[in-house]
Amino acid sequence: MKKLIPSSIRHYALAGASCLFLLGAGVAPSPATADTSFTPAQRAEIVSIMRNALKTDPSILSEAITALQTQATARKASSALDAVRRNHAQFGQSTTDVVLGNPQGKLEVVEFYDPRCPYCRKVLADLDTLVASEPDLKLVEKVIPVLGPNSVMDTQAILAASLQNAYVPFQKALMADAASPSTDRIRRVAKKVGLDADRLVTDMKSPKVTDMMRQNLDLARSIDLEGTPTFVFGDKEIIPGAASLDELKAALARLRKAG
Known part of the structure; x- marks a missing residue:
């Protein structure tokens, strides 16, 4: 049985960052909000916090990747079943x-x-x-x-x-x-x-x-x-x-x- 390699793997770094924002602030800001809500110094500090968090607790990124894969699998299954119903x-x-x-x-x-x-x-x-x-x-x-x-x-x-x-x-x-x-x-x-x-x-x-x-x-x-x-x-x-x-x-x- 051939195994799926989710395309989302290409976005691991971005996914980890998004999840860290969710964990740290409760809501991930949109790109437009991020641009206007943080000064360059604040953004640099956020990046530093993220890097340190990943160094001290790599499981954060692992958990984010697992969550992404689970979501991708669920979306794929739902799409496939929709195709079964149509045909x-x-x-x-x-x-x-x-x-x-x-x-x-x-x-x-x-x-x-x-x-x-x-x-x-x-x-x-x-x-x-x-x-x-x-x-x-x-x-x-x-x-x-x-x-x-x-x-x-x-x-x-x-x-x-x-x-x-x-x-x-x-x-x-x-x-x-x-x-x-x-x-x-x-x-x-x-x-x-x-x-x-x-x-x-x-x-x-x-x-x-x-x-x-x-x-x-x-x-x-x-x-x-x-x-x-x-x-x-x-x-x-x-x-x-x-x-x-x-x-x-x-x-x-x-x-x-x-x-």
């Missing part, structure tokens, strides 16, 4: 995906995954357990390539398998296969699960498969997805990374409670 039909009813569990289930969860992502592979068994344990769960799986050309090839193959109504068996077989990525590997896996391998390889480059992959990528970009797997619980919560089965169950319980 609800595409998230839950897209024809580009496979739906596991109950297609009419009221507990809707969307997973974005990359077929070559080791964390996505690891969570497959937990998702099967989750689906089996919750009869009202509608789990929508959206395959996207985020790890380079080999991921693109595997994504195309999985979407092409859906055109032969074999998304799930082919997906599981391909993601369990440890051989090096190649067209020959895809053909072998396709034959193993009873698919027309020649048709699958042809369909991989078809406009239909290209459009299916583009739709999934567009939705991933709409929530500023950082990596895979990423789980979207209704329009209430987004969990990035390889969540454990217990974490997934807890999020599902929160979704059920939210109604």
Whole structure:
């Protein structure tokens, strides 16, 4: 799972200063107020106080940075959930995906995954357990390539398998296969699960498969997805990374409670 490096890191020094103003005076003055409220000597004294405070207690800056990161994460999550609400039909009813569990289930969860992502592979068994344990769960799986050309090839193959109504068996077989990525590997896996391998390889480059992959990528970009797997619980919560089965169950319980 790729980790976010907030753009706010570039503003650590400014953030620390703002928080120090808040701590020292209760309210951070606007730039215009600062210019007219303090003499040059007073401003120099304030800077000196700030520098001394940071030298004697570096935790002040650390706490300011942590607060900024928390705020940035909250804003990002809120923006992503707004995008989910705006595009609800595409998230839950897209024809580009496979739906596991109950297609009419009221507990809707969307997973974005990359077929070559080791964390996505690891969570497959937990998702099967989750689906089996919750009869009202509608789990929508959206395959996207985020790890380079080999991921693109595997994504195309999985979407092409859906055109032969074999998304799930082919997906599981391909993601369990440890051989090096190649067209020959895809053909072998396709034959193993009873698919027309020649048709699958042809369909991989078809406009239909290209459009299916583009739709999934567009939705991933709409929530500023950082990596895979990423789980979207209704329009209430987004969990990035390889969540454990217990974490997934807890999020599902929160979704059920939210109604």
